[in-house]
Amino acid sequence: MSQIHVKTTINGDPVDFLCEPEETLLDVLRDKLNLTGTKEGCGSGDCGACSVTVDDRLVCSCLMLGAEAEGCVVSTIEGMANGDELHPLQTSFIKHAALQCGVCTPGILVAAKSLLEKKPDPTEEEVRYWLAGNLCRCTGYDKIIRAVMQTAKDLREAS
Known part of the structure; x- marks a missing residue:
């Protein structure tokens, strides 16, 4: 071929x-x-x-x-990062310890960024729904959801 x-x-x-x-x-x-x-x-x-x-x-x-x-x-x-400056989601994931082994993290970050671009003020239910296709076996989802929700709030306040 x-x-x-x-x-x-x-x-x-x-x-x-x-x-x-x-x-x-x-x-x-x-x-x-x-x-x-x-x-x-x-x-x-x-x-x-x-x-x-x-x-x-x-x-x-x-x-x-x-x-x-x-x-x-x-x-x-x-x-996602802008040169040496991490995207706010990446920073928030570090701050909230929303990552461990790193296998799922890139996909979750890309999905979360996509969500926030489409819906800058999501509810927790909407974040959970949007990220339902991303599985994480290490951190559980609470820290991930908190990191996304905090980033959404921070981005809204910064604009």
Whole structure:
């Protein structure tokens, strides 16, 4: 089979890559583009560890083919920080001890950022619903929910 040439934008930068027709976006990100922040947890879209946004839509990159990124805008965990300055969600996760082993954290952060961009003043129920597709076996969810809720409040107060 011949490889597919894909032109896309990843974390604000134009990117060209070649991929096999059956390669997932997750595999392309990690193996071809060395963006290893996005993690593989289950490979079946059940855990959310591989969450990225594609054209501002939250997706499991293990369920999307790399070739489907053609012409799209992809954002990964590597695109959250602004240079050396962490995104407020990242800072809040550290402050609230909402991370441990780190496998699920990138996907949860990307999902939480997507939520706050769409709904800057979410209720706790909405945060829990939005993050329901992200599984964490280490921290439990209370610290994660508190970190997202605090970030939402901080961002509203700062604007």
